[in-house]
Amino acid sequence: MARTRICLARHGETNWNLERRVQGQLNIPLNVRGVAQAEALARELGSERFDRIYSSDLRRALQTVTPLARRLGLPVETRVALREKDDGAWQGMTFDDVDRAFPSEHALHRQRQAEFLIPGGETLAAFADRVGAELTAIAERHPGETVLVVAHAGVLDIGYRLATGLGLSEKRDPPVLHAAPNWFLYEDGRWTLERWAQESARETVVMPYDGRTLERRPAARLLPLDAEHRVLLFRYSTRLSPIFEAQGYAHFWGSIGGAVEPGETFDAAARRELAEETGLTGVDLGEIVFSREFPMQLGADWFQADERFYAIRVGEFTPDTRGFTEVERSDVLGWKWWSAAEIAATQELLFPEALDWLLEKLRG
Incomplete structure (x- = not known):
């Protein structure tokens, strides 16, 4: 099978990211910096050749991919399977609130216990299976093509583990940056990581309030x-x-x-x-x-x-x-x-x- 090249990007920043609030599958929009990051991503990748674009159907992902899709003149195909992990009853709570209300359960979550289930949500193992199956299906559907996928930090984390062999419970060192391109290759049933986005190589999106102590x-x-x-x-x-x-x-x-x-x-x-x-x-x-x-x-x-x-x-x-x-x-x-x-x-x-x-x- 011919090699598929996939560019996987996380959505731009949201206010809930700033608040360290569990977003999960709630439909949170981008904040003003996130909108600017989406425009910066469109400028960065606007000269790349893509054959297809896929996105999570959640608003923060769609808002991120839209400027680039418009520039490329390509439609966006949405996939529910590209959504963030469903964190059930914790969605809407800050991480500090979760830590205070559910200290022992939050510890299991931080330890990346694969079968730990937040009430109303999904386990890490089920999430990894869902995302891995969807990314592989996309790659196998487009041999020899270059595909853009815009989704969430959890989705990129699973992509990283597929390509590097890092176990579900092991710590991943490189951060998942907002609205940054990460490049993967898929060939003969095998994932490899071509390039992971580094903050030092990114265009800095500057906002009017940066560096200020706001009243x-x-x-x-x-x-x-x-x-x-x-x-x-x-x-x-x-x-x-x-x-x-x-x-x-x-x-x-x-x-x-x-x-x-x-x-x-x-x-x-x-x-x-x-x-x-x-x-x-x-x-x-x-x-x-x-x-x-x-x-x-x-x-x-x-x-x-x-x-x-x-x-x-x-x-x-x-x-x-x-x-x-x-x-x-x-x-x-x-x-x-x-x-x-x-x-x-x-x-x-x-x-x-x-x-x-x-x-x-x-x-x-």
């Missing part, structure tokens, strides 16, 4: 839920975030809420924002259901966002926006009640990430 911006965010478990989101102008406007987006959808004022608690800020943005008062906020931190552009500057989310059962209503400031009136374009299914299917910018997963988690 923290604590904010209370609210997720009003109706009887059908839909969530109310506002549509905001991307004038609030010019980097998205530069990518061609006129608006994005996001949870309501805003910055915590000096001396104010998150609870107090949530009540104030809810009253000002919807007219609702006297609502039971409950506990904080989700938190996240990430670099955020607001106007011309960047901040370290520290957002805490409250889910409140309110029934369907029409927001009373008479409490809006003039700036809010110019930047908020409307609202909509979203189901988890609509969120999962949309191609629009929508925050927070994985809100469909969070809604299903809140449903219990």
